[in-house]
Amino acid sequence: MVFTPNGKHLVAGEWLEGVGRFASTPAHGPAHEYSAGSVELVNRACEAAEEAFWSYGYSTRAERAAFLRAIADEIEARAEEITEIGTQETGLPAARLEGERGRTVGQLRLFADHIGKSDYLDRRVDAALPDRKPAPRPEIRLVQRPIGPVAVFGASNFPLAFSTAGGDTAAALAAGCPVVVKGHSGHPGTGEIVAQAVDAAIAKTGVHPGVFSLIQGGRRDVGHALVQHPLIKAVGFTGSLAGGRALFDLCAARPEPIPFFGELGSVNPMFMLPEAVKARAESLGQGWAGSLTMGAGQFCTNPGIAVVLDGADADRFVSATSDALSKVAAQTMLTDGIAAAYRDGQRKFAERNAVKPVLVTESAERSASPNLFETTGEQFLADxxxxxxxxxxxxxxxxxxxxxxxxxxxxxxxxxxxxxxHMDAGDLQAARRLLPVLERKAGRVLANGFPTGVEVVDSMVHGGPYPASTNFGATSVGTMSIRRFLRPVSYQNLPEALLPEDLTA
Known part of the structure; x- marks a missing residue:
């Protein structure tokens, strides 16, 4: 069977037309037309999600795990079509899309396993003390419960792992929360085929069809209506600082404010300690160049800044970085808008008196070539x-x-x-000074590595203080991300027959 986009929205098991049309802008291959989203579609999706919550939010962990695994299976059944249209829309190479698809289905299965273990429920029981003086203590039990329908915004730079059925969606569904996805217009075909996979999994497992909806395109009011809808209880977002901050403010301004879990922007600084640079300046420069240009630099963990002690060793490091970057060919960027923003950012750097160009290249149309600049610590702090x-x-x-x-x-x-x-044994004292500062600034602190590449594991934190994210206590990668879509509830003196199954099973 061949799976192709139909250009419609999936709302509670129905493929619907919206208002008007928009065309995809692929890096190569044919463009396709898609129905544009509307506020009315948002209303229908949110109402269906709320209806679904009354069954899905109270389903068993085994039922939700089976649903997650079915989604993963259905995505894999569409592997060839996803890779074909994904490479066309984004310009990413097939190997990258295949790897990202593996990460996406891996996340779904990881959450299925995670909820089966039940540790995330954080169950606590304080037994009754009827003979306590001066007053008896009641029995109190605590467990984590799903919060309700969640809105998820697809990301531009990860059309699979951070989009339609990506990490936010997987975590919310695992928690017991229906999801309404606002697809990213940079890869609508990829998003729709993945939505077809979710739709097939719904039919296979018998969950309420309102548990998942996908709305594509539309004007800005579509996204605004989604985050402001009174039935939405939280929002997951990966994107720009400006766009994310605007949605964050809308969530905060609601009559009932809700959490906005936005991952917005980061320069991911590297501190090159002196003994490490002295010992391996060339390999550090080559490694940085490889990380900086991975995926045309379109990773949220892209290490954009290297801090180094001035001197001959720094000269060697900069020279090695520049030499390695000069050998990297132009790469296709994800969208025309991202390419234009990159050229604008490069131009602003080139025009600054506070920086010195080391390697300056020209980037045209949708391609990007690497650029390298340097400045002093004093100038950096002043600008x-x-x-x-x-x-x-x-x-x-x-x-x-x-x-x-x-x-x-x-x-x-x-x-x-x-x-x-980046440190050697002789840098330990300097590293001890820096670590308390860095752990207050970042969600993940590395030694002797490069931050591109985020492991999807229990211990991962992909978040950080603002503006890296809007909630420093959360992560958007790893099993701990399920906590964003749960809230603790205490049950006092309730008979066991009334308690949630998760507290008694």
């Missing part, structure tokens, strides 16, 4: 714009005069997804 993310393969070297200045620089960074220490 806030140097610490802003440029989404793409652009790197900035910050030369400092001492470890003291390196620490001052670390304290000045905004919140980050990651921070990295």
């Amino acid at each position: 806030h714009g140097l610490g802003e993310e440029v989404f793409g393969p652009l790197g900035l070297v910050v030369r400092v005069q001492s470890v003291d200045e390196m620490e001052t620089l670390a304290r000045g960074f905004e919140g980050q997804l990651t921070a990295t220490l």
